[in-house]
Amino acid sequence: MTFASISLEHKQQALDELRQIKQQFAAKNWFPGTSGNLSVRVGDFDPEHFYFAITASGKDKSASTPEDFLFVDKSGRAVETTSLKPSAETQIHCEIYRLTGCGAVFHVHTVFNNLISEWFGDQGAVPAQGIELIKAFNIWEENAAISIPVLPNFAHIPSIAERVEGVLDPNVPGILLRNHGIYAWGKNAFEAKKHLEAFEFIFEYLYRSILLKNSVPSLNVDGRR
Ligand SMILES: CSCCC(=O)C(=O)COP(=O)(O)O
Numbered sequence: 001m002t003f004a005s006i007s008l009e010h011k012q013q014a015l016d017e018l019r020q021i022k023q024q025f026a027a028k029n030w031f032p033g034t035s036g037n038l039s040v041r042v043g044d045f046d047p048e049h050f051y052f053a054i055t056a057s058g059k060d061k062s063a064s065t066p067e068d069f070l071f072v073d074k075s076g077r078a079v080e081t082t083s084l085k086p087s088a089e090t091q092i093h094c095e096i097y098r099l100t101g102c103g104a105v106f107h108v109h110t111v112f113n114n115l116i117s118e119w120f121g122d123q124g125a126v127p128a129q130g131i132e133l134i135k136a137f138n139i140w141e142e143n144a145a146i147s148i149p150v151l152p153n154f155a156h157i158p159s160i161a162e163r164v165e166g167v168l169d170p171n172v173p174g175i176l177l178r179n180h181g182i183y184a185w186g187k188n189a190f191e192a193k194k195h196l197e198a199f200e201f202i203f204e205y206l207y208r209s210i211l212l213k214n215s216v217p218s219l220n221v222d223g224r225r
């Protein structure tokens, strides 16, 4: 498959989806200080040849302009002539697509994902159990437990990208970068958004439960007085 063989309708649909999701996440204040990046794959997945639309680097992602996105190939190189630069973190998107064959990858920085990644950073993963939103990951067993990987936050992005394969769990569609943010993905934009929202719910839940346990000494272990 070549980029030229992908229909214009399909490319336009990917851009429309990205624009809509970017606006929705901006409304949640999920792009502070130009942080965050979003991508949606176009065309079929072939590990040797795949393409995706991604946010341009350094933009105010709460604004909508004609220069917000560009198309890149599996190596993160622009496939059309453009003055836009793909996200500085495009290599991480490339690696997630390569390893999972997913259809969309979303990355946001939030206070909750930063604090939780730092709190559990030394143990390399965030444990979560018995939280209803775990079902958003299509895990339906009672009292299910998951472990969300945390990678170190190197300034050198390829050093992060090369570690993705070692921590990726096929049942958990997300990876935290310590004190940086989360990458969440799904088979399409709808699913990636669902996963990201579920992760953020879990991080806020964990943050508040840690705070509660540490601030109310008279509570029993099960949380009752
Ligand atoms: C100002 S946030 C630092 C860069 C970052 O982590 C990020 O998510 C945004 O980078 P991009 O190149 O995608 O704009």
Ligand SMILES: [Zn+2]
Binding pocket: 035, 036, 037, 089, 107, 109, 180, 181
């Ligand atoms: Zn980032």
